[in-house]
Amino acid sequence: AQRVTQPEKLLSVFKGAPVELKCNYSYSGSPELFWYVQYSRQRLQLLLRHISRESIKGFTADLNKGETSFHLKKPFAQEEDSAMYYCALSGFGTYKYIFGTGTRLKVLA
Amino acid sequence: DAGVIQSPRHEVTEMGQEVTLRCKPISGHNSLFWYRQTMMRGLELLIYFNNNVPIDDSGMPEDRFSAKMPNASFSTLKIQPSEPRDSAVYFCASSLPNSGRDTIYFGEGSWLTVV
Numbered sequence: 234a235q236r237v238t239q240p241e242k243l244l245s246v247f248k249g250a251p252v253e254l255k256c257n258y259s260y261s262g263s264p265e266l267f268w269y270v271q272y273s274r275q276r277l278q279l280l281l282r283h284i285s286r287e288s289i290k291g292f293t294a295d296l297n298k299g300e301t302s303f304h305l306k307k308p309f310a311q312e313e314d315s316a317m318y319y320c321a322l323s324g325f326g327t328y329k330y331i332f333g334t335g336t337r338l339k340v341l342a
Numbered sequence: 343d344a345g346v347i348q349s350p351r352h353e354v355t356e357m358g359q360e361v362t363l364r365c366k367p368i369s370g371h372n373s374l375f376w377y378r379q380t381m382m383r384g385l386e387l388l389i390y391f392n393n394n395v396p397i398d399d400s401g402m403p404e405d406r407f408s409a410k411m412p413n414a415s416f417s418t419l420k421i422q423p424s425e426p427r428d429s430a431v432y433f434c435a436s437s438l439p440n441s442g443r444d445t446i447y448f449g450e451g452s453w454l455t456v457v
Binding site: 275276319323 | 377383385387433435437450451
């Protein structure tokens with residue numbers, strides 16, 4: 234079954250603390266993984282995708298095929314990082330994007 | 343490009359009324375998606391179109407929901423009759439054609455409240 238799992242609904246950290254948002258996936262083929270961010274009452278926007286291997290706003294994510302994970306990390310959280318984060322998967326040859334249920338990140342002052 | 347454009351941004355309607363949500367995808371994109379976002383269920387895919395053809399509508403909750411894409415630049419999601427449990431944010435999204443390995447771009451959403 235194709236599935237994206239984000240086990241945490243809410244993650245609260247203090248400003249300056251490291252952040253890790255977990256994402257595990259289940260897919261039989263070769264997936265492409267994404268992280269999307271949604272700031273309060275705004276549209277979802279792409280944060281990063283595994284294929285580009287870049288760091289955006291200090292966030293990085295590494296695809297671990299052995300553990301079928303694509304965790305999002307940032308060494309030092311900022312208050313402006315507070316948002317909803319969605320992990321998503323897209324499969325080769327399909328037009329379907331599967332989203333996880335999202336994790337709300339709250340960065341406390 | 344102005345991005346994916348949705349209207350209305352906010353709608354409050356009474357139970358039993360018909361609701362029509364509209365979407366204009368990014369020019370050149372030939373995949374279009376309708377998602378529903380709620381606190382309880384997160385982001386659910388309702389339907390997606392490729393080249394104006396509905397490919398997968400398995401996420402459409404029930405017969406009260408229908409979606410159309412009469413041309414490459416316009417899609418509608420209709421709820422008739424609406425019920426309070428339909429209250430949610432409805433997102434339209436589009437993507438570029440390239441075997442699925444593309445970024446999906448979202449509109450700002452239509453915030454629907456059914457009272």
